[in-house]
Amino acid sequence: MAWQGLKLNLRVAQKQILTPGLVQMVSVLALNRLELREMINQEMIANPVLEELSEEATQSDNYSDETFLKAETEKLPEKPEANPFDEFDVGSFFNQYLDTGGDGGQSQEREVSERPSFEKFLSSPSGLTDHLAWQLSMTICSEAVTELAESIIGNLDENGYLTASTEELVQNGKFSQDDLDDALAVVQDFDPIGVGARDLRECLLLQLKAFDPQNTLAQQIVSEHLKQVQSNQLKEIARALNRPLEVVKRSLEVIKKLDPRPGLRYNKTEPRLVEPDVYFRRVDDQWQVFLNEDDMPQLRLSPTYRRLLARDAADRDVRNYVKERFTAAIQLMKNIEQRKHTILRVCQSIIARQGEYLDHGPDALKPMMIKEVAEEVGVHPSTVSRAVASKYAHTSQGVLELRSFFSESVNGPEGSGMSLLTLKRLVKKMIEEEDTTKPLTDEQIAKKLDDAGIHVTRRTVAKYREDMRIPSTHQRRVKS
Numbered sequence: 001m002a003w004q005g006l007k008l009n010l011r012v013a014q015k016q017i018l019t020p021g022l023v024q025m026v027s028v029l030a031l032n033r034l035e036l037r038e039m040i041n042q043e044m045i046a047n048p049v050l051e052e053l054s055e056e057a058t059q060s061d062n063y064s065d066e067t068f069l070k071a072e073t074e075k076l077p078e079k080p081e082a083n084p085f086d087e088f089d090v091g092s093f094f095n096q097y098l099d100t101g102g103d104g105g106q107s108q109e110r111e112v113s114e115r116p117s118f119e120k121f122l123s124s125p126s127g128l129t130d131h132l133a134w135q136l137s138m139t140i141c142s143e144a145v146t147e148l149a150e151s152i153i154g155n156l157d158e159n160g161y162l163t164a165s166t167e168e169l170v171q172n173g174k175f176s177q178d179d180l181d182d183a184l185a186v187v188q189d190f191d192p193i194g195v196g197a198r199d200l201r202e203c204l205l206l207q208l209k210a211f212d213p214q215n216t217l218a219q220q221i222v223s224e225h226l227k228q229v230q231s232n233q234l235k236e237i238a239r240a241l242n243r244p245l246e247v248v249k250r251s252l253e254v255i256k257k258l259d260p261r262p263g264l265r266y267n268k269t270e271p272r273l274v275e276p277d278v279y280f281r282r283v284d285d286q287w288q289v290f291l292n293e294d295d296m297p298q299l300r301l302s303p304t305y306r307r308l309l310a311r312d313a314a315d316r317d318v319r320n321y322v323k324e325r326f327t328a329a330i331q332l333m334k335n336i337e338q339r340k341h342t343i344l345r346v347c348q349s350i351i352a353r354q355g356e357y358l359d360h361g362p363d364a365l366k367p368m369m370i371k372e373v374a375e376e377v378g379v380h381p382s383t384v385s386r387a388v389a390s391k392y393a394h395t396s397q398g399v400l401e402l403r404s405f406f407s408e409s410v411n412g413p414e415g416s417g418m419s420l421l422t423l424k425r426l427v428k429k430m431i432e433e434e435d436t437t438k439p440l441t442d443e444q445i446a447k448k449l450d451d452a453g454i455h456v457t458r459r460t461v462a463k464y465r466e467d468m469r470i471p472s473t474h475q476r477r478v479k480s
Contacts, residue, residue, distance in 0.1 A: 024331065024332065024335050025335045025338055025339075026386065028332075028335045028336060028338075028339050029338075029339050029342060029343075029383070029386045029387055030386040030389055030390075031339075032275075032277055032389075032390045032391045032392075033275050033276075033277045033292060033296070033391070034273065034275055035390075036296070036336075036339075037295070037296055037297065040296075040297045040299065040336075041297065043332060044297070044299075047325050047328055047329055047332075048302065048305065048325065049301060049302050049305045049322065049325040049326050049328075049329045050299055050300075050301070050302070050329045050332070051299070051300050051301070051302045052297045052298065052299065052300070053298040053299065053300040127266035127267055128156065128158075128160060128195070128263045128265075128266040128267045129153055129154070129156070130266075131190075131191070131266050132153045132156075132187065132190055132195065133150075133153060135190045135191065136149050136150065136153065136186070136187075136190075139186060141182070141183075141186060142179075142182075144175055144176075144179045144183075145179055145182045145183045145186060146183075147175075148169060148170075148175055148179055148180055148182075148183035148184075149183040149186050149187050151164070151169055151183075152164070152169065152183055152184060152187050152196060153187060155168075155169070156195065156196065156263060157263070158263055158264065158267045159260075159261040159262070159263045159264055159267075160192065160194065160195035160196070160197070160203075160261065160262045160263025160264075160267075161197055161198065161199070161203070161263070162184075162196055162197065162198050163467070166180065184196060188206055192259070192262040192263070192265055192266070193206055193207050193210045193211070193262065194206045194207045194258070194259060194262035195262050195263055199466065200226065200260055201222060201223065201226050203260060203262065204222045204226075204255065204258050204260065205219060205222055205223060207258045207259065207262075208222065208254075208255075208258070211258075212254060215251065215254060217241070217243065217247065217248075217251045218251040218252075218254050218255055220241065221237060221241070221248070221251055221252070221255065222255060224240075225237045225240065225241075227472060227474070227475070229252065229255065230471070230475060231474065231475055234248055234249065234252070274392055274399065275292070275392070276292050276392045276393055276394035276399055277291070277292055277343070277391040277392055277393070277402075278290065278291055278292060278343065278344075278347050278391070278392075278393045278394070278402075279291075279292060279393070279394045279395075280347075280351055280358060280393050280394065280395040280396070282396075287351040287352075287355050287358055288351070289344060289347040289348055289351060289393075291340055291343070291344065292394070299329075299332075299333055299336070301326065301329060301330070305322055305325070305326070306326075308322055309322045309323060309326065342377075342379070342383065342387050343387050343391070345377045346373060346377055346384055346387045346388065347393070347402070349373045349376050349377055350368070350373065350402070350405050353366060353368050353373075354366060354368065354405050357397070357405070358395055358396055358397060359396075361397055362397070362421070362422065362425060363422055363425065363426075364422075365405070365407060365419045365421055365422050366407075366419055367407055367408060367409035367410075367418070367419045367420070368405060368406050368407060368419075369406065369408060370384050370385055370406055373406075387402075388402035388403050388405075388406075389403070407419040407420050407421040407422070408420050410423050410454070410456060410460075418454055420464075423449075423454065423456070423464065424464050424467070424468060426449065426454075427445060427449075427461060427464055427465060427468070427470075428468055428470065430445055430448060431445075431465070431470055431476070434476075436476065436477070436478040437477070437478055438477075439473045439476040439477050440473065441473045442458045442459075442461040442462045442465065442473070443458045443461075445461045445465075446458045446460070446461045449461070
């Protein structure tokens with residue numbers, strides 16, 4: 001019998017450590033204007049060293065404050081010469097443990113515990129996304145399947161339907177079709193059942209198989225006769241299935257109890273106040289971006305505590321406490337400035353690409369992907385995503401969410417044609433203007449688009465029409 005004993009193995013491995021300063025920087029970047037203002041007010045309450053710069057402050061106070069800030073900033077270990085986001089993959093930030101490390105771990109832990117969590121100031125994430133991400137964290141699967149499942153969860157609309165194409169998810173061959181199928185099966189097995197479906201038919205079938213697996217008739221009706229169900233052609237369904245009408249009606253009662261929009265259960269929208277974070281204005285015939293800093297508290301370091309820190313006679317514990325507070329205050333002020341800098345750079349890239357949209361309206365929107373802006377700005381794509389999340393711009397076209405400027409091309413992420421949102425708008429407009437007694441078919445719409453120089457297939461038109469929840473030609477027809 002072999003003796004089993006404990007063994008000690010030494011292993012060297014590289015590990016990316018996210019310092020509290022970078023953690024705070026990522027969190028501050030994700031805040032919109034209202035959240036940032038609330039966070040600053042809370043920080044001024046928690047940290048006595050921070051004060052709001054009032055109009056009565058003298059120039060000498062400002063000068064000494066700037067001098068002290070510059071001197072103390074140079075002492076901080078985290079002093080990036082360039083954009084610090086360039087050095088980190090912040091996309092994986094929330095999936096990693098934070099290791100304070102070093103001799104200063106205890107003081108950092110004490111600082112974090114005493115200060116309010118920055119996560120409390122973030123916009124509440126999509127309830128559905130949060131719910132699914134938690135379930136995924138409890139699921140054991142391969143690294144590839146986990147990454148694909150995260151991508152699927154990130155590409156669900158508010159109703160819980162998958163909006164990304166297979167090509168986008170597999171990332172040009174980075175993942176296999178088998179991995180994608182496994183990831184989709186994992187997500188579709190989560191609560192609420194029906195989430196992750198690619199269309200209404202799949203959504204209802206997932207629920208039937210989970211809640212009433214023995215009801216094969218209901219599954220067959222959904223699978224083969226869903227359009228007839230929508231137009232209430234019950235006799236035709238019964239005739240096609242060779243089943244009594246009453247039996248078909250009982251199955252339809254089961255189908256009616258299913259949830260066609262399972263994601264809304266966790267995505268309940270509530271009215272909220274919106275303030276523009278930036279202004280897009282024409283200056284000397286060029287679009288420029290300006291930060292909205294009205295009513296935003298301007299921070300400074302307290303002169304009283306600064307003098308206390310300078311006294312040699314001050315108690316050692318008092319000096320250490322004040323020094324910690326100054327370090328935290330300076331780090332926060334740096335991160336707020338970094339947030340301004342990053343948002344401005346991202347918005348400058350946006351207006352450089354979307355000038356025609358700002359001039360002429362939604363029909364002039366050009367394809368623009370987050371990855372493209374990230375490469376131009378020189379940051380990670382997740383940095384751009386956080387910089388535009390829940391933020392709004394005041395433009396000549398109204399107050400617009402910064403995310404609305406991003407749209408993939410009709411020809412996919414690698415294409416350079418019309419914006420997908422613009423094409424959908426054109427399809428919707430054609431249908432709104434059609435003769436309801438002779439509604440346009442998908443093929444006729446595709447032909448009209450082709451005549452206008454926009455080359456898409458009938459199947460593409462059908463997909464976009466279904467994405468917009470527009471009924472089929474037969475369902476739109478009004479009998480005269």
